Amino acid sequence: MAVSPSNSRPSPHLLAQEMALWRRHHPFDAMTPEALRRLVESAEGLYFAPGETLTAPGRGPAQHLYVVKSGLVSAQRGLAELAGGWQYESGDCFPMAALMQGREVTATYTAENDVFVWRVPAEVVREVAGVSPPLAAHLSERVLQLISLASREQARQASQAALAEQSMERRLGDLMRPSPLSVSPDTPLELALKAMASRRVGSVLVVDTEQHPLGILTRDDLLERITLPQRSLATPISKVMSAPLKTLTVEHTAQDAALMMSRFTLRHVPVVQDGRLVGIVSERDLFALSRMSVQRIGADLRNAHEVAELVDLAPRIRELAKNLGAQGVGARTLTALIAHLNDLLTERLVAIHAEHLGLDLSQAAWLAFGSEGRGEQTIATDQDNGIVFQSADPEADRPRWLALGQAVCASLEACGFPLCKGGVMASNPECCRSVEEWCDRFQSWLARGTPEELLAASIYFDARALAGATALADPLRAIARGPVSARFLHLLTEAALRGKVPLSWRGALDPQTVRGQEGLDLKAGGTAVFVESGRIMALAHGLEHLGTRERLIHAGELMQVAAPEREGWNAAFEFLQSLRMRIQLEAPADPDNPNWVPMSQLNDLDRRTLRVSLRVAQRLQQRLQMDFLKS
Template sequence: MSSRFPGSTMSDSPAPHLLQQEMALWRRHAPFDAMAPEALRTLVLAAEQAYFAPEEVIACPDDGPATALFVVKSGLVSAHQGLAELAGGWQYEAGDCFPMAALMNGRAVTATYRADSDVFVWRVPADTVKAVAAVSPPLAAHLSERVLQLLQLAGREQARQATQAALAQQSMERPLRELMRPKVLTVGPDTPLELALRAMSQRRVGSVLVVDADHRPLGILTRDDVLDRVTLPQRPLHTAIGQVMSQPVRSLGVQHTAQEAALLMSRYTLRHVPVVDGERLVGIVSERDLFALSRLSVQRVSSELRAADHVAAVLEQAPRIRELARLLAGQGVGAKTLTGLIAHLNDLLTERLVQLHATALGLDLGQAAWLAFGSEGRGEQTLATDQDNGIVFASEQPDQDRPRWLALGAAVCDSLNEAGFPLCKGGVMARNPDCCRSVQEWREAFLTWLNQGTPEDLLRVSIFFDARPVAGQAAWAEPLRALARGPASARFLRLMAENALRWKPPLSWRGALDPEARHGVLGLDLKANGTALFVEAARLMALAQGIDAVGTRERLLAAGEALGVGEQERQGWAAAFEFLQGLRLQGQLAPGDETASPEGPNWVPIDRLNDLDRRTLRVSLRVAQRLQQRLQLDHLRA
């Protein structure tokens, strides 16, 4: 049953006092309380009032694309997934709106909305809602996903908590515009070396930037370059600096942060990074500038890893990686950057171990590649992680050559275990024949999994689709990466979907947190019942869409775009995943508590979370629930 505005007809305008009374009812709830009077008036005038009896369906997937926004006036509404296999649901009360994502994206709802009691709603046509949202920021923000706003707020709160112990001037989150030295020594590409070197000496600086007429960086010459590029080749001092400069020069924008510069320096073994505004050079930061911020540095640890000439020297750096991670977390580095830094340094540690052991065994790494699987392959390692690795080698007689590479796998895996990376309980390690194969053997295995794999196969091999080369000749891994991009058979995708849906978000039917009790303490496993839900979904969607990305965030965003998912919804996926990663890191980085929990490093007692964390955890898990529902609809409907 529905009716127009009370006290009016289709052709009449409502009495002013009735309109004011109705608008007052709306203003009791967000976002209507923040809307301009004229915008709210438009919504109220366009709204129909409707009544639904208990158990009556208000909206369902069979209705087609959403045509209206429902605002609950009184009563309770439950949303349940349309497929029986998916548990979960949500409850809406007075002031709540639905279905926001379906209405804004022009698609059908993915849940069935049913009245739990006598329900009265305001029903506003989609065209009116979108028109008002275009001129009303509070409504637009609300419709564009409250979830994303809450996740962003919680992310900022995580960073705030982490920085309480760090001084503001020491924050690695500071933008380079605050850290750079604006007075940069620059010359044109035709400047003779003699003049450039004299200027470096007079200014007592270690580098000179070469720029074009528009002050855009073309190259750089440092003191270290002089020996290899000028002195040893006996270049005459009248040579133009453009002939000996290092190019292309790697630069960052003024908006980039100290930790981004640190990662760039470490990745490319740099000591100086030019800072640009647009394309114009405005400053420079050096290794000394950045790492005066802390007694440890990414560059210092990575340099010592590269320089280590024996295994024991490499192993000495493992505790420093954890110490550096704790320090950077205290300076406000976010979960995405922090896990990337941890993975980068762990890559360097692994690479050096592979090189040292290969040399000791007389093996040519030009004929093989060391592969990282799982979280290391995705670049998402936290401090509590075991080993997932393998070897791909070139051979026409793999059975004959395999023992030599297995010896390398055993030696490296044992060293990694000493470094604090436990042996994989599932045996996914290069020391085992199933993870040490020739290029052709890996290729045949991938093709078998993609076309004929069994459910049992999938449970064992899914992390192989995160393969990334870490050491050796990366080209040998490319055939595997190409196969990991698909195409996969519909049958295999279905198996992956079933695998991804094995675990459900720990939410009650009303959407409340549903923790489990361990030793009398209520809590949640943030990996198994949190981040893993996004990892599995992202891997499946990337394979189904032929996405090349390996990281979960990148997969979610790229696959969502390929599927036509709205920007706010796919950003919500990524933000929810990163929030859960941040909670995991908080627990692991707590002083003296990295692995202290008897329930494991990913277990968090509910009473340890503050109100915002609990609320955002619930919303993040709800996002995972919706994402799983999408997988169910896309791959298990038949």
């Protein structure tokens, strides 16, 4: 390796020439002159001969950022191996993830030919990234790439535990039955029914001249729509078809179809491409992918008439989640499925107990808070719920609704949902209020809440009505979606930033010892950072979104955060959620905290990606501090 002859500060003329060379490449072309000048002035010019190693594992934490001036550098082994190796040419930077995390590199970087680079000290890069959004976003792209690689590797490992043809991640384009039976709207019923019998299928689709699906007639419809009304077989099928249709595209997955079937009580889902009918997927098709049907469990939950039936059904939800998790279903879909089925279970419990107590649910609504409100429940989740009721005399009416809350909460506990340690349950008078009382409480938090009160109350801002007169929750949602005062955001941010991301000052994992084992709480210092950040950003911009992913994406767009950084937030959140689900599906090491994972249960790839994801969480906290803790 030969160092450039002069490492002294360049002359103004030479500095301008060097800056012009840097500006040929992104992100340097988008940086301010001051920020770029700081990098260029600190850069050291180096030459590497063909075959020479620039940096490799075993040399300690990365101390420099390399920017290729000319030549070709290859990266092999480590995480680079998962992508078949990387190559860096003029304008490319490395090793970004290792440098930002303060760890050693995982790949060996080798000069393929004569290579000239600029080498910038790590402390300078971090300093400039803190004031230069284009550089920070570029560094985040590498973080996102690393998380993506790790997620792909996790999916690969999970898929080895299940046959490829049984994966709920399969595209509908690969799963569907092509060329489904279809007829025009004016086709007489007689011809349509004969075609169904001839093809031995249970449905016929109705399409227009351009093959756009308009409706469907299934075997289940025959009695109600044709036989009992004594329809003439000369009747056009358009008079009896179900319309409009729920459809999915060839790029959707089997899990998307399963969720749609359960939500809308369907047995068939037409598949389209560019709006035109190309196939159909039935409930029977999905049975081949999973030993249990989301639609069937959903139907059983809806049809339950006794609490004991629901207590028996609850374990099937967790068993289904375990099966799908073993097949490589992603955390986003898995948490949505769990939340959806838990919603159905709760709705039935509310309806059953309301009937037993003689209560009119048109006067009240059951509320879900926290992860259930956001639709992000994992396997291990406790209760966060409440009741809002309509009343001119709340004190007189409250006992009736409290009785409902106590009955439902007790049944949820019997179904495997622990009671909330913080008392956020409909069985508590504090969480069983009239519309006016809830609105007053929300307004009080907004106007006078202390940081301690806001930290405890933050989950209420994820409120969602599940059962009963759901419109009664609209005034609460109107307040909860903001926008809110700068003071409120300041206090809420202060409360949220008390949670420490478990990383040392050098960016290494910083585990705690529990029951004699070192480990990490994946929720407290991990997913909670993204949840709280998304909530604060949504409140600041008056967003209606409840899901953390949607909040981060849409708020990030309004805040003009670069796309790679926004995607990095969601990729890190998704990884942490996936890891939480994996640990919960196994036997939890700490019975008192299902989100705690021993370090011994993490492989090398888990640890590396966990560091990257927690670093993203740390930077997200820094953004909150800059945006909402301004003096």
